[in-house]
Amino acid sequence: MSDSMVGIVGDLVTEQQRVAALIADFNESDWERQACSCDWTFKDEILHIGAFDYAAVVMMEGKAENVRVFADPYFQHDERNRVMRFRHLGGHEVAEKWRTVRERMNTLLLERNPRDRIAWAPGLPMAARSLASARLMELWAHSVDITDALGMEPVVEERITATLFLSWQARPYAYHINRLQLPDTPMYLDIELPSGTRWTKGKPEAANYIKGTAKDWALVAVRRRNWMDMGLEVVGAEARRYASLVQTFAGDATPAVPAAKNLR
Numbered sequence: 001m002s003d004s005m006v007g008i009v010g011d012l013v014t015e016q017q018r019v020a021a022l023i024a025d026f027n028e029s030d031w032e033r034q035a036c037s038c039d040w041t042f043k044d045e046i047l048h049i050g051a052f053d054y055a056a057v058v059m060m061e062g063k064a065e066n067v068r069v070f071a072d073p074y075f076q077h078d079e080r081n082r083v084m085r086f087r088h089l090g091g092h093e094v095a096e097k098w099r100t101v102r103e104r105m106n107t108l109l110l111e112r113n114p115r116d117r118i119a120w121a122p123g124l125p126m127a128a129r130s131l132a133s134a135r136l137m138e139l140w141a142h143s144v145d146i147t148d149a150l151g152m153e154p155v156v157e158e159r160i161t162a163t164l165f166l167s168w169q170a171r172p173y174a175y176h177i178n179r180l181q182l183p184d185t186p187m188y189l190d191i192e193l194p195s196g197t198r199w200t201k202g203k204p205e206a207a208n209y210i211k212g213t214a215k216d217w218a219l220v221a222v223r224r225r226n227w228m229d230m231g232l233e234v235v236g237a238e239a240r241r242y243a244s245l246v247q248t249f250a251g252d253a254t255p256a257v258p259a260a261k262n263l264r
Contacts, residue, residue, distance in 0.1 A: 002112075002114050004114045004129060005109060005112060005113070005129060006110065008129055008133060008136070009109050009110050011162065012109075012132055012135060013106055015139050015140060018155060019139060020098075020099065022146065022147070023042070023046065023095060023146070024095075026042065026092075027091075028090060030042060030091070031090070031094075032091075034149065035146050035149045036145040036148070036149070038080060040082060040145065042091070044087070045142045045145055045146055046094050046098055046142075047083040047094055048082070048142060049098060050094065050097055050098035050101055051071065051075045051083045052071070052138065053098065053105045053135060055067050055070060056105050056108075056109075056118075056131060058070055059118050060108045060112070060118055060128075062119075064119070065119065065122075066119050066121060066122045067119075067121060067250075068121065109128060109131070114127060114128055114129035115129070116128040118131055120250070121250050132162075133165055134162075134249070136159065136163070137166050137222065138249055140160070140218075140222070141163075141222035141223075141249070144219065144222065144224050145224070148224070154219065156194055156214055156215040156218065157194060158194060158197075160193070160194070160214045161199060163218045163221060163222060164199055164214060164218060164221070167189075167218070167221035167248050168189060168201045170247065170248055171187075171242065173247075174245050174246055174253075177247070178253045185206075185208055186202065186208065187209070187239065187242060188201070188204055188208070189202055189209070189210050189217070190210070191211070191213070192212070192214060193214050194214060206236075207235070207236050208236030208237070208238040208239040208242075209233075209234075209235050209236065209239055210232060210233070210242070211233040212230065212233060213231065216231050216232050217232060220246060221247070222248055222249070223249075223254045223256065224257065226259035226260075227240075227243035227259075229259055244256055
């Protein structure tokens with residue numbers, strides 16, 4: 001068992017436990033509350049997380065060619081990408097199904113080496129460690145939808161580095177889905193973790209850079225906030241473009257949240 005996988009899966013389990021505690025006392029009215037502007041309820045948020053945790057199990061077990069071939073027909077996604085197959089279930093049934101499937105996923109992840117390739121998007125297999133990071137990132141992103149609706153601040157711990165990593169690693173993908181060429185322009189990320197430790201990527205001498213807190217950058221990277229509304233220092237035309245289209249999750253390009261401020 002790889003220490004690297006133990007670390008990332010341990011972070012994933014901790015985040016799962018946090019979200020499970022957040023939803024534990026929901027009643028059925030709570031489960032039907034709207035969580036975001038896309039007409040998803042709290043139940044839709046957890047159904048989505050559970051669905052793609054299950055998709056991760058299916059892909060690790062080699063039972064589908066890629067996640068797109070499997071997910072849409074199996075989960076019966078509607079035009080808003082909501083999971084319709086299990087939407088008739090009560091909230092606590094949904095939570096229990098998620099518990100069962102995430103435990104299976106965590107076990108399978110721990111059996112993998114970090115660089116094991118797992119089929120995911122068409123033609124784009126994912127390293128096992130990156131898959132664990134992606135599941136952690138997506139869980140945190142959807143928990144933000146719930147905490148926002150509840151009027152709570154997003155919870156940001158050191159494990160947010162999984163989301164920060166994907167904000168950098170997926171930069172070429174973000175440009176691609178926006179039909180843009182990734183330029184050779186040097187870029188630098190200088191992000192402060194909750195502990196005060198600096199998390200950095202790129203070239204420190206770059207004229208284009210983004211500096212700020214992990215909370216601010218992670219919320220932008222998962223498309224829950226506009227960078228212009230955050231306390232980020234975004235310097236250079238290319239840095240501004242990067243901050244405008246950064247996307248840590250797969251799928252089509254997701255429009256940025258409209259900015260309350262106008263800094264341009």
